[in-house]
Amino acid sequence: MGRVGSGLVVAGVTAGGMALRRVLRAVAPGPAHGGLSRERWLVVTVALPLEEVAPQGRWPEPLAALGDRVEVRVRPAPGDKGTELAARLREATPGGLPGAAARWTGEDPQQELRSALRRSKQLLEVGEVLEVEPAPHGHRTATPGGALLEKVTRLAGREGRL
Amino acid sequence: MRALCWTGVNETAVETVEDPRLLNAEDIILKVTLTTSCGSDLHLVGGYIPFMRAGDVLGHEFLGEVVEVGPAVRRHKVGDRVVVCSFVSCGRCWYCRQQLFSLCDNGNANPAITEALWGFAPGGCFGYSHAMGGHAGSHAEYVRVPYADQGAFTVPDGVDDTTALFASDAAPTGWTGADLGGVGPGDVVAVWGAGGVGQMAAAAAWARGAERVVVVDRLANRLQQAEQHVGAETLNYEECDIGAELRELTGGRGPDVCIEAVGMEAHGAGPSYLYDQVKQQLRLQTDRPTALRQAVHACRKGGTVFVLGVFGALADKFPLGAVMNKGLTLRGAQMHGHRYIPEILERMAAGTLRTAHLATHVMPLEQGPEGYRMFKDKEDGCVRAVFRPHG
Numbered sequence: 001m002g003r004v005g006s007g008l009v010v011a012g013v014t015a016g017g018m019a020l021r022r023v024l025r026a027v028a029p030g031p032a033h034g035g036l037s038r039e040r041w042l043v044v045t046v047a048l049p050l051e052e053v054a055p056q057g058r059w060p061e062p063l064a065a066l067g068d069r070v071e072v073r074v075r076p077a078p079g080d081k082g083t084e085l086a087a088r089l090r091e092a093t094p095g096g097l098p099g100a101a102a103r104w105t106g107e108d109p110q111q112e113l114r115s116a117l118r119r120s121k122q123l124l125e126v127g128e129v130l131e132v133e134p135a136p137h138g139h140r141t142a143t144p145g146g147a148l149l150e151k152v153t154r155l156a157g158r159e160g161r162l
Numbered sequence: 163m164r165a166l167c168w169t170g171v172n173e174t175a176v177e178t179v180e181d182p183r184l185l186n187a188e189d190i191i192l193k194v195t196l197t198t199s200c201g202s203d204l205h206l207v208g209g210y211i212p213f214m215r216a217g218d219v220l221g222h223e224f225l226g227e228v229v230e231v232g233p234a235v236r237r238h239k240v241g242d243r244v245v246v247c248s249f250v251s252c253g254r255c256w257y258c259r260q261q262l263f264s265l266c267d268n269g270n271a272n273p274a275i276t277e278a279l280w281g282f283a284p285g286g287c288f289g290y291s292h293a294m295g296g297h298a299g300s301h302a303e304y305v306r307v308p309y310a311d312q313g314a315f316t317v318p319d320g321v322d323d324t325t326a327l328f329a330s331d332a333a334p335t336g337w338t339g340a341d342l343g344g345v346g347p348g349d350v351v352a353v354w355g356a357g358g359v360g361q362m363a364a365a366a367a368w369a370r371g372a373e374r375v376v377v378v379d380r381l382a383n384r385l386q387q388a389e390q391h392v393g394a395e396t397l398n399y400e401e402c403d404i405g406a407e408l409r410e411l412t413g414g415r416g417p418d419v420c421i422e423a424v425g426m427e428a429h430g431a432g433p434s435y436l437y438d439q440v441k442q443q444l445r446l447q448t449d450r451p452t453a454l455r456q457a458v459h460a461c462r463k464g465g466t467v468f469v470l471g472v473f474g475a476l477a478d479k480f481p482l483g484a485v486m487n488k489g490l491t492l493r494g495a496q497m498h499g500h501r502y503i504p505e506i507l508e509r510m511a512a513g514t515l516r517t518a519h520l521a522t523h524v525m526p527l528e529q530g531p532e533g534y535r536m537f538k539d540k541e542d543g544c545v546r547a548v549f550r551p552h553g
């Protein structure tokens with residue numbers, strides 16, 4: 001298999017390809033977020049007691065930054081697992097093609113919320129958000145597979161099952 | 163700096179890349195003294211885990227000297243000689259508090275990929291693709307280590323570099339298998355695979371009090387190492403009927419704990435191996451579970467099978483009936499190294515754990531591509547190709 005394009009072929013056919021397709025399918029046009037008339041609660045569990053997750057009812061900064069666009073609630077997680085931090089958008093995000101386009105370009109409000117929840121959890125648990133870029137790397141041959149993976153990687157902090 | 167990069171399926175090259183820098187307050191920058199190939203890299207290099215981009219720096223098992231520390235680092239200072247756990251873990255999330263460090267919630271900045279693949283995202287690993295967090299690998303002159311107070315461990319004086327290197331990944335992986343596989347006094351333990359990981363699983367089984375330890379492979383030099391350096395009995399699966407040998411050895415019961423340290427590219431004999439290879443090449447299955455099937459069959463009733471070998475997604479003809487009807491416990495994990503590295507370093511210092519023999523081929527980083535080829539083909543008795551980035 002030659003160097004150019006091999007990334008794409010492999011990505012298209014293996015387990016990873018499956019996952020890639022699933023990530024992509026998740027951003028494809030369809031009923032908005034499971035066809036609900038309102039948005040689902042997105043929830044992360046933070047390994048801290050409730051008082052530390054929302055001291056005096058204050059939400060962590062990334063969630064607070066979303067202001068009135070989100071509803072937020074917290075409750076203790078069972079089994080000493082910490083605090084469940086849940087949030088949902090007050091307004092349903094567009095479904096169909098416009099919704100898919102927004103997700104693909106990373107402008108979907110639901111993605112913004114997902115990212116805010118993940119960052120809130122990390123800020124609370126470790127005090128900062130883990131960065132990986134810029135990471136040292138060698139020459140990036142321009143292949144369609146590489147471009148696709150770069151795109152998926154860029155969305156990967158904002159997408160997912162959360 | 164110079165770094166060994168993945169450039170395409172079964173291709174690597176040494177290239178000049180940017181130096182790493184501190185990105186988070188808890189980071190250190192390490193000047194890499196030794197960094198080694200691991201069986202896991204073969205799955206990556208061969209394209210079985212296709213979340214690599216051309217140019218990604220490989221390597222996750224390494225040791226070096228601290229040259230820069232972030233403002234929030236407490237346990238390390240410039241000049242320290244440290245070995246680093248291959249997994250990146252925060253030490254504070256619920257999983258880390260349960261000592262399930264490779265499941266850390268805060269070590270992988272790209273969770274969507276493995277969430278789509280497996281339902282939830284495990285933690286991040288150095289040099290192990292964008293699915294495992296996109297952390298640059300250690301086959302380079304310098305590497306950035308996040309959460310350094312958690313993942314970097316000072317090497318005791320008196321433990322040489324080559325020995326300590328394997329406290330990074332191979333040894334704690336073996337410890338993960340024996341410990342979470344529940345090995346205890348009186349157990350007969352069988353280990354499939356006599357690579358670095360299998361040998362360390364056998365050593366860990368002794369450390370947990372096993373009565374007998376048997377290692378299965380077909381490569382004579384590796385079996386010989388398992389006998390000489392780990393004190394295990396060995397079986398060559400090309401020369402005997404493994405199931406029958408193990409029954410004979412265990413009074414007809416079967417091993418109490420079976421540890422699979424082979425992974426998704428297992429070699430095998432007979433028509434089922436051909437079937438697996440064809441299916442894998444047609445991508446109808448992603449993993450070849452030859453050794454795992456044998457382990458499940460050989461295991462005693464009510465015993466434990468531990469999957470240390472890396473699997474990516476789907477395996478075919480998995481003997482689920484045997485798992486259910488024999489009442490087996492089936493467990494797997496990426497290594498929870500942070501949990502075992504202190505004990506491993508103590509054993510190295512006390513001279514009760516030998517690892518340096520795994521470094522069969524030590525070479526400058528510039529020879530990395532050749533090292534990987536030898537390691538992949540197990541040429542010239544290569545067990546681990548180890549690189550010296552600074553000559």
Ligand SMILES: NC(=O)c1ccc[n+]([C@@H]2O[C@H](COP(=O)([O-])OP(=O)(O)OC[C@H]3O[C@@H](n4cnc5c(N)ncnc54)[C@H](O)[C@@H]3O)[C@@H](O)[C@H]2O)c1
Binds near residue numbers: 200354355378545
């Ligand atoms: N769980 C973890 O955190 C972790 C960490 C490191 C490595 N690993 C995995 O552990 C596995 C072994 O790693 P390694 O570095 O020792 O690899 P390696 O390639 O050096 O060794 C694998 C060994 O398995 C033998 N083998 C192949 N087919 C076999 C079969 N059917 N029966 C018995 N033996 C067979 C090979 O001859 C070889 O000696 C790999 O899958 C690797 O990805 C897992």
Ligand SMILES: [Zn+2]
Binds near residue numbers: 202248
């Ligand atoms: Zn490894």
Ligand SMILES: [Zn+2]
Binds near residue numbers: 253255265267
């Ligand atoms: Zn953690």
